[in-house]
Amino acid sequence: MVPDTSLRLASIRKALDEIVRPALAEDAGFAQEQLGLILKSIDLVREQIPYEYALHAHDAHAAARFARELAGKLPGAATALGEAASAAEALAPATLPDMPALAAAVRDLRAAIETAVADAGSDPGTLAAIGPVVVEHSERQNLIERRWVLATGFDPDPAGVPPLAEVLAAGFTD
């Protein structure tokens, strides 16, 4: 997905800092202060985004351990704590999610596909063989990406694009 959220935020930050900030009146102290906080908040969010899912996963396991240890000391609460811990653990990945590594691996995989297609050349027979595969996968991926940027207002058929959760889930059930 390009631009990713972090890159979008970098563009937003740049426009605020380079275009909006100079346009604010020097005596608009409150607006200047708010803008300063917005810029710092954007920097903070950009640092956090790659680790947000990992933080949730970590917290699920950490809280589950906490709950189980506490359950051993509080027999009256043991059942409720155990069930809550199990529910969280069931949804949390067993290993630490590494979003930057995952993004890099997906990009490398797509690059390998792209190279294979480019190197296949323009022989009509080869193109006829790979064409349907390329088109089918591109259509599925495009549906997700259209949904991702639907709010930009360019989509020719916004009502025809399913909700994001639905199109993402379809990729795991096919």
Added chain:
Amino acid sequence: MIDHKQAPAEDWIAAVRARYPTERTVDEALTRKLRARAGPPYAPTPPGEIECGLAAFFADKAPGASVGDIRPLGGGASKEQFVFTLSEGDSRATYVLRREPPESVVETHRGREYELMRAMAGVVPVPEVPWVDPEGVWFGRPSLISRFVSGVTKPPESHSNVTGLGSGFSPEWQARLGPQFVDLMAAIHRFDWQGAELGAFDAPPVGSTAGVHSVINWWERVWEEDSFEPLPLVRYVAQWLRAHAPPIGRVTVVHHDYRAGNFLFDPTSGEVTAVLDWELAHLGDYHEDIAWSFQEGYGYHDAAGRFIVCGLIEREEFLRRYAERTGFVIDRDKLAYYGVMNCWKSTVMVLGTAVRCMIGGKSHQDILLSWLAGFGQTCVVNLLTLLKEAERGS
């Protein structure tokens, strides 16, 4: 988001140039872009810098003239623009300085734009272009100065998305502008370019696919240089275009971005006052231009299901009038082919180059380029549709 393309090595640049041979000056512009990529990001130009640059430039080019009223001009996703006045004795005229940012959504050659705009003067309404700084000697980056032309790109009452895409024209405006839109394209294509000074352009041979392959190489090279996220469809379509390239039967000037938003008109008289944005122009097949203006994203389907080209004129009416004005044969298969090619080029620009600009913070319009990613996905939708239609027809 950093990769090897963000600071390209000289041997990688040489390999890319060798793999995708294209026009000399296209190669010059793209190579210059790569060699400057590792440089600093865009920073807003201090008002005094443009003032000093203009003063020095005109001290050399028009001694005695004075520059004033400098202000930024909005609009345009690819170049910085500044309006200023130039006074010489009793005369006073308004001009526009178009300066390249460090990188932009399209990397083009100011010398080509300068030559072609001068060649088209008197053929279609086009801003007078008295000066060019192709190497950025005077303004730090390549720049071009044209006469300011008044006019608007969309009716005052319309509410379009950014950059003129999807501009809304009422039936009254369609009646006033639609015929002119066709006639001006016809005039561009009828233009006898062989008698013009167009030394920056490589003319493709008639009856050959060489010029088509040159264009495919141009844009696949751009994808190779700029893309961050691989998109296998782009490579597949490049090969498909090579496999199906039609020979060019008649070489004409191709504006390459002829659409609503890229011409000015007088909001009172309805007369077109200028055709703009010639930076992508080249010599090629007129079907390429027609198909460009036929892109779905630039028009709409009316209640009867008819496609309204650029929101201005119904597609079949466009073709009938164009054929009348030019006498050229319209080859529907070529239109379909160039429809695929143009959608593919738009995809390259928006999902490849625009994202690369953002990664480097190289443009004055990074936020707009970020927003245009939404248009990029529309390009992919349309590309897939047109590709399937063209394959059914071939």
